[in-house]
Amino acid sequence: QVQLVNSGGGVVQPGTSLRLSCAASGFAFNNYPMHWVRQAPGKGLEWVAVISYDGNLKLYADSVTGRFTLSRDNSKNTLYLRMDSLRPEDTAVYYCARDLSGGGAHDLWGQGSLVTVTS
Amino acid sequence: QSVLTQPASVSASPGQSITISCTGTDSDIGGYNYVSWYQQDPGKAPKLIIYNVSDRPSGVSNRFSGSKSGATASLTISGLQAEDEADYYCSSYTSSYIYVFGPGTKVTVL
Numbered sequence: 001q002v003q004l005v006n007s008g009g010g011v012v013q014p015g016t017s018l019r020l021s022c023a024a025s026g027f028a029f030n031n032y033p034m035h036w037v038r039q040a041p042g043k044g045l046e047w048v049a050v051i052s053y054d055g056n057l058k059l060y061a062d063s064v065t066g067r068f069t070l071s072r073d074n075s076k077n078t079l080y081l082r083m084d085s086l087r088p089e090d091t092a093v094y095y096c097a098r099d100l101s102g103g104g105a106h107d108l109w110g111q112g113s114l115v116t117v118t119s
Numbered sequence: 120q121s122v123l124t125q126p127a128s129v130s131a132s133p134g135q136s137i138t139i140s141c142t143g144t145d146s147d148i149g150g151y152n153y154v155s156w157y158q159q160d161p162g163k164a165p166k167l168i169i170y171n172v173s174d175r176p177s178g179v180s181n182r183f184s185g186s187k188s189g190a191t192a193s194l195t196i197s198g199l200q201a202e203d204e205a206d207y208y209c210s211s212y213t214s215s216y217i218y219v220f221g222p223g224t225k226v227t228v229l
Contacts (some may be wrong), residue, residue: 035218037165045157045165045208047218059216095164103153104210104218105170112164 002026002108004096009113016086022079022096022110030054030074033099035106036081038092046092049081050099064090086117122147123209123221130227136197139224141209142190147219149190153212156185156194158205159223165208169194196226204228 008020022034036048049060049070058070069082079096094113097106124142131137141148141156148154154172157165167176169185172192182197192211196203209221 037220044206044223045159045210045220047210047220050218061217100167100170100176103151103155103171104212105153105155105167105176106157106165106210107167107170107176109164109166 004098004108004110006094006096006110006113009094009115011116011118012086013119014087014117017082017084018086018115020081020083020094020096020113020115022081024077024079024098027098027108029072029077033102034072034079035097035099035104036070036079036094037097037106037109038090038094039112040089040092043092047104048094050104051079083115086115088117091115091117122213122219123211125207125209125221125224127222128225128227130229131199132229133199133201135199136195137199137226139194139196139207139209139226141192141194141211141221143192143211143219144190146215147190147211147213148187148192150214151212152187154185154187154192155210156183156192157208157210158203159208160205199228201228 005023035050051070067085096110098108100107156169159165172187173185
């Protein structure tokens with residue numbers, strides 16, 4: 001079955017860290033760039049980051065640059081998002097998404113992981 | 120705050136057609152043919168319905184179509200159905216090597 005499964009969300013305090021995972025199955029994970037997209041409660045979608053198929057290129061939104069780190073392990077078909085120095089405004093559902101064509105067309109999405117940053 | 124603009128809401132009766140606009144600049148929509156559109160039901164992950172301005176993924180109804188003129192992209196839904204009621208987001212690649220989403224448009228079927 002072609003799918004992405006998010007895990008690793010939770011409730012954390014400001015300034016702390018959290019790592020999200022995204023396990024891929026049913027397709028050639030190492031052929032696709034992968035993205036993270038987040039959605040704050042009741043708000044719209046916000047693009048967070050993208051990693052190339054081989055992990056050599058990583059790009060981030062200004063809002064997370066320097067705090068979030070994207071990585072992937074193609075041997076484990078898994079994508080990771082390391083989030084440091086978390087802020088209340090990082091509270092959101094985080095989705096991993098596959099890039100169909102290399103132009104940001106997210107054709108396969110995980111179910112999302114809720115991250116709540118609160119004191 | 121999004122660099123792309125969309126109408127907050129659009130409504131129409133079943134069977135009618137609607138068009139949702141997504142306006143950017145020459146640094147995003149106007150400069151690249153990497154515009155995508157997503158449909159999102161409440162509590163669900165978004166679904167890709169248009170990519171590369173006007174391509175439809177396999178399995179998406181041909182009632183959905185996309186186009187672009189200058190820095191404005193458009194999503195047209197023809198033969199509106201009750202199941203089309205959802206939030207719709209546009210997205211574009213940008214000259215800053217990042218991607219942006221529009222603020223979303225809520226479509227209501229009257």
